[in-house]
């Protein structure tokens with residue numbers, strides 16, 4: 001598909017050049033995604049003894065070769081260099097947010113969840129067109145809060161109604177992957193989907209500990225399948241005639257992360273929420289998203305990656321679990337087109353994922369793994385957290401306090417947090433307990 005597009009674009013641009021028909025069109029065609037040969041990746045390695053040694057790029061060396069030895073030089077120079085590399089080579093550049101935020105609060109119910117919460121539902125519009133892409137936010141705020149509360153913000157996989165059986169939650173009207181056993185049919189959510197993911201959203205505990213929970217369906221921002229970027233928010237920002245993002249422009253993960261920033265724009269206007277204390281979190285592909293959201297938007301006070309794996313916290317150079325090649329092959333829409341250039345030369349990446357973690361510095365960041373989640377490479381996730389430490393040290397911030405992976409279910413919490421728990425790829429009450437403890441620690445709540 002991309003191949004054909006590319007050759008057509010080339011032929012057309014040559015023709016236009018010859019007849020002198022307009023530079024704007026030429027620019028537009030040059031921005032088409034280049035062809036990346038789609039070649040099946042080798043099977044993934046899950047044998048630690050077969051992992052070759054790796055050399056990680058040094059976060060503390062400027063492109064000029066000069067060493068970064070102080071926090072100021074990091075913040076003024078090096079952080080921007082790294083962010084720019086991640087933008088152009090991996091996630092893609094995103095547009096700015098809309099100049100004016102338009103939203104409608106369509107539900108505000110006191111005494112929700114048996115009296116424990118105030119439930120709010122808000123539609124955030126991504127453009128002036130109310131029929132265009134928009135996202136429904138669901139907020140639960142502790143009922144007894146006497147002042148603005150800190151919040152956890154994370155996207156969900158199945159629509160807001162899936163996170164709790166609360167009959168007051170609006171059922172998502174957006175595209176869904178069919179999973180009839182869970183109540184998703186004809187690409188829509190039905191009543192049967194209420195609460196199907198409540199196991200992953202420990203709402204009662206979050207509220208009891210004094211935090212609000214804010215969530216939105218990730219598919220409101222961009223449906224999670226490769227349609228050549230015709231649906232979702234991408235087309236809102238195309239230049240005249242543009243039909244897909246340029247090779248260095250945002251893929252779907254960057255779009256989801258951008259949506260999280262728009263959610264934060266709304267939270268800044270909601271007096272119930274302390275928007276300076278919002279922890280952004282996500283699981284798996286949404287864990288990759290939370291990390292990128294925290295890198296792009298420094299308003300997020302804490303960033304939490306749950307089992308984010310390849311493209312998230314996992315070191316890309318480590319030949320274990322999912323590879324860059326495999327992720328680009330299986331999910332061609334997640335990253336920008338440039339990222340596929342590294343499929344078979346991952347050691348040429350100008351960064352590795354420890355540098356993504358370091359982009360959060362000096363803010364608290366938490367990386368969590370699960371013992372049986374080998375596809376996500378728990379050790380690779382730990383190493384990224386560990387090797388972000390030199391940047392935190394510039395700020396005098398404590399790192400993990402360990403050099404080796406901690407034992408199962410023994411969280412380590414400095415300004416960087418990490419745990420590996422027993423069990424599989426999932427979000428569990430144990431994970432939530434650690435995140436709440438971490439937030440309490442850094443928000444001075446204990």
Ligand code: GCU
Nearest residue numbers: 284285286308309310322327
């Ligand atoms: C796949 C993918 C992972 C991703 C996961 C998820 O397993 O390979 O990279 O994290 O889906 O989002 O659940």
